[in-house]
Amino acid sequence: MTGRDFVNRDVITVGDFRRDEMLFLLDAAGRFEQVNAPLLAGRVVATLFFEPSTRTRLSFESAVGRLGGRCIGFAEAGISSQSKGETLADTVRVVEGYSDLLLLRHPREGAARLAAEYARAPVVNCGDGAHQHPTQTFVDLYTIRRECGRLDELNVVFAGDLRYGRAVHSLVSVLAQFNARIQLVSPTFLRLPLEQMRMLEDLNVPFREGTSLEEALPDADVIYMTRIQRERFTDPYEFEKVKDAYRLDLAMLKSARPGVAILHPLPRVTEISTDVDSHPHAAYFRQAHYGVAVRKALLALLLGCADEVPG
């Protein structure tokens, strides 16, 4: 395959990408770690963020800026025309006339797919409710490969909110393509959705479920911690019951393999103790930084200018 296979594509779910396409993107991201050429000069990228975001929006804006492009858009629904009753379909049809590519974050599941049906410009899903967040998954894959040296046949522990955590949903479905063994650690209320469990069974991915993080640690090559997301709960009492369910600290990591990589999509609250930050394989801040390289590569590929990067 070549970079041309990415030109003008929508990025809605990780299921839209084959394994070889994802590896192609990760290879490109490796080259983009050091490249800040003005490949997007004269290009405009629209950021339609109907829901707050810090890392995803800033890392995309950084990626666009470092490649010489320009961002327009809004960072919350209150200042969009949605507050006046405009539909998402109308918003994207208007904004695509102002820009070359649309970055969309929206609280509703399936919003990115719907936007892509109405926009001729490529649409990149930057998180649609509890559904998917594909660029986070590409960043996670890139981080795992950088930290572990490979993607195949890893033991990956997911801990925390597996029910509403869209980063988890996307990554779990992709790891199935890399012969991963998966351990799911969550309070019963926050178990991985049934559809995801069914998918793992259909793909013959070995997985175990449990509620104890300590029991899962010794076999892990990767620990993927997640925040219990207050904003996904309608019942505050349910949130209070589970909000402090897991806390990974340095003492617990003594039972883990020496090279275990610790990831988190951030922001963290209490689920990773700050004493873990000094662990040589605490990768979550590097993970956030890799996001710029991965998003630079993705933008350049979608807009057809990645070939200009020295390989």
Next chain:
Amino acid sequence: MRPEDISYKVNKLERGTVLDHLRAGTALRALRVMRLPPGATVTVGVNLHSARLGKKDIIKIEGYELTQEEAAKVALISPDATLSIIRAYEIVGKHDLVPPLRFKGLIRCQNPACIVHDERVPGSFQVESSDPVMVRCEYCERSIALDEFTFTDPQGRVGA
């Protein structure tokens, strides 16, 4: 009198469609997915005795042959139904119904967080399995089983 001893007097069709073995209570819903010509003569039997199903519904439509698209939608409502096409009082085709691979409208996504509830668009679904019927919303990708279906009218209103 035992249920199986009851006979139903309905004139034989000269030309048209018979939908038999519809799940009891689904006939009126099935009629809503058809685009019958104005004035079509339709006979509907509800909760009739069936040796196979216990109870069943039947629809007979005079002078109209169901399209493949209509038959496929009926399959989503009543997967066990059979379809017979009648010409010159004879059955010229009898087959089981096969659900469509994809369809728009007809039902509402059951996921309250799905974008379709905010936008003026019909639901869009892929059929994951026909036995048992399981469909997947093409927007939010949540799966919905037949017994969870909430049917809509052609304008997308719930309660059809």
